[in-house]
Amino acid sequence: QVQLVESGGGLVQAGGSLRLSCAASGRTISMYAMGWFRQAPGKEREFVAALNWSGASTYYADFVKGRFTVSRDNLKNTASLQMNSLKPEDTAVYYCAVARGPNGVGIDEYEYWGQGTQVTVSS
Numbered sequence: 382q383v384q385l386v387e388s389g390g391g392l393v394q395a396g397g398s399l400r401l402s403c404a405a406s407g408r409t410i411s412m413y414a415m416g417w418f419r420q421a422p423g424k425e426r427e428f429v430a431a432l433n434w435s436g437a438s439t440y441y442a443d444f445v446k447g448r449f450t451v452s453r454d455n456l457k458n459t460a461s462l463q464m465n466s467l468k469p470e471d472t473a474v475y476y477c478a479v480a481r482g483p484n485g486v487g488i489d490e491y492e493y494w495g496q497g498t499q500v501t502v503s504s
Contacts, residue, residue, distance in 0.1 A: 383407045383493040387477045390498030393467055397502070401462040403477030403495060411455035414480035416491055417462045419473035419500075426476070426488060430462060434483035444470075467502045475500050 389401040401417070416431035430451040431440045439451055448467075453460040460477060475498055478491035485491060 383410060383479050385477050385479065385493055385495035387475065387495045387498040390475060390500045392501045392503065395467060395469055395502055395504050397467050398463070398465045399467065399500060401464065401475055401477075401498060401500075403460040403462075405458040405460075405479065409455075410458055410479050412483060414483055414485040414490070415453055415460045416478045416480065416486065417451060417460075418476045418478060418488060418491075419471075420476070420497075421473040424473075428486055428488060429475070431480075431486050432460070438484070440486045464500070467500075469502045469504045471500060472502050473500060474498065 384406045386404050412434050414433050417429040418426050419429050420426040428442050432451055432453050436453045448465050450463040477495040479493040480490050481492045
């Protein structure tokens, strides 16, 4: 079992920045892809960004490319999502997740999920 805890969410004005962190415990996650997803009220959960097991490959949804940067530290069992130039449409609960394998961007490829952290961007 893997437990994931996100932190760093909050209220920010449009154009501002936030950095989300995800701490994993229970077992090492260095051999598994890690991803960030989000869910806005009334909408389905959607992919935001992911890294493969080593962090050498990163993947982003089109709507965050150039604004968000995903990273991981396998020694610390952590991942981060740096969010810049935030927009009101980025408002959502953001979830950290660990995949079943070394790569993955599809929501069905992820096995363990955190409880989520709220990000609210005001206009």
